[in-house]
Amino acid sequence: MRPDDQLVVALRRADESAFAEIVDGWSPALLRLARAHVPSREVAEEVVQETWVAVLAGIDRFEGRSSLRSWVVGILLNKARTQGRRERRTIPFASLRHRHEEGDGPVVDEDRFQGRDGERPGWWASPPARWADPEERLDASEARAAITAAIAALPPRQRDVLLMRDLLGFSAQEACTVLSTSEGNQRVLLHRARAKVRAALEELLAAGGGT
Amino acid sequence: MTAAELTCRDFVELATDYLEDRMAAEERARLERHLAVCKDCRTYLDQMRQTLATLGRLSLEDLSPAAREELMAVFRAWRAQR
Numbered sequence: 001m002r003p004d005d006q007l008v009v010a011l012r013r014a015d016e017s018a019f020a021e022i023v024d025g026w027s028p029a030l031l032r033l034a035r036a037h038v039p040s041r042e043v044a045e046e047v048v049q050e051t052w053v054a055v056l057a058g059i060d061r062f063e064g065r066s067s068l069r070s071w072v073v074g075i076l077l078n079k080a081r082t083q084g085r086r087e088r089r090t091i092p093f094a095s096l097r098h099r100h101e102e103g104d105g106p107v108v109d110e111d112r113f114q115g116r117d118g119e120r121p122g123w124w125a126s127p128p129a130r131w132a133d134p135e136e137r138l139d140a141s142e143a144r145a146a147i148t149a150a151i152a153a154l155p156p157r158q159r160d161v162l163l164m165r166d167l168l169g170f171s172a173q174e175a176c177t178v179l180s181t182s183e184g185n186q187r188v189l190l191h192r193a194r195a196k197v198r199a200a201l202e203e204l205l206a207a208g209g210g211t
Numbered sequence: 212m213t214a215a216e217l218t219c220r221d222f223v224e225l226a227t228d229y230l231e232d233r234m235a236a237e238e239r240a241r242l243e244r245h246l247a248v249c250k251d252c253r254t255y256l257d258q259m260r261q262t263l264a265t266l267g268r269l270s271l272e273d274l275s276p277a278a279r280e281e282l283m284a285v286f287r288a289w290r291a292q293r
Contacts, residue, residue, distance in 0.1 A: 025273040029271065057289075113220045123251075127219075128255045130254060143265065166213065191224075194226075197262055198259050
């Protein structure tokens with residue numbers, strides 16, 4: 001991938017190879033992010049196409065205050081959220097449920113720790129179960145399905161951060177730029193999202209549980 | 212004088228700060244003292260690392276060839292108008 005400044009100059013010159021380079025390089029990430037907001041792969045693909053059209057329309061106005069990729073992903077997320085709202089029928093419930101998504105509750109159930117009268121208050125009462133054959137089972141389709149379901153169940157901003165940081169390999173800085181949020185808040189969202197995905201895997205892989 | 216001992220409940224809430232390396236040295240040392248004596252929190256951290264590694268290995272899909280073709284056609288039309 002060429003550096004941003006070269007890409008921007010080439011795009012403004014309407015250089016097709018530059019456009020093909022970013023479309024091919026970034027569309028898989030854009031598709032994955034869009035898919036988290038809309039009901040089908042087809043709609044996600046439309047959102048990605050619309051994003052690229054908006055990139056062409058707006059490239060002359062791109063100021064380079066963020067990376068080109070952050071700017072493109074920001075456009076994509078705006079479109080995906082708008083489209084998602086349009087397609088969802090239960091908006092009031094969804095927005096109520098997610099209103100406190102940044103939340104401050106514990107990420108592991110309180111009752112998994114010893115209470116004040118325990119032998120060691122605050123230490124595990126019900127520790128994380130050991131995973132049986134994680135090397136083998138984490139990449140099996142069952143685990144992938146559990147992860148996909150856990151990601152789908154996350155509140156939207158937690159999901160966006162987790163996808164960007166842990167699946168797509170974005171930096172914390174990029175995730176903050178895209179979501180217009182502080183580094184600390186980004187980390188809170190990431191923390192909560194990661195804990196839920198780990199918990200889903202714990203449920204699946206706990207030694208002695210399942211098959 | 213040392214800070215109060217870290218509990219497991221504290222540890223799980225600090226796991227991301229630790230993995231993201233966003234802790235003051237002192238706080239980090241306190242967390243590592245807890246890890247040294249707590250097998251269950253080492254398990255938790257290890258599982259978190261395995262979770263992240265697995266997330267990073269999930270595959271992504273390309274745009275369909277038809278959608279890509281459409282986009283390149285849009286690009287050529289845009290170029291023609293510039």
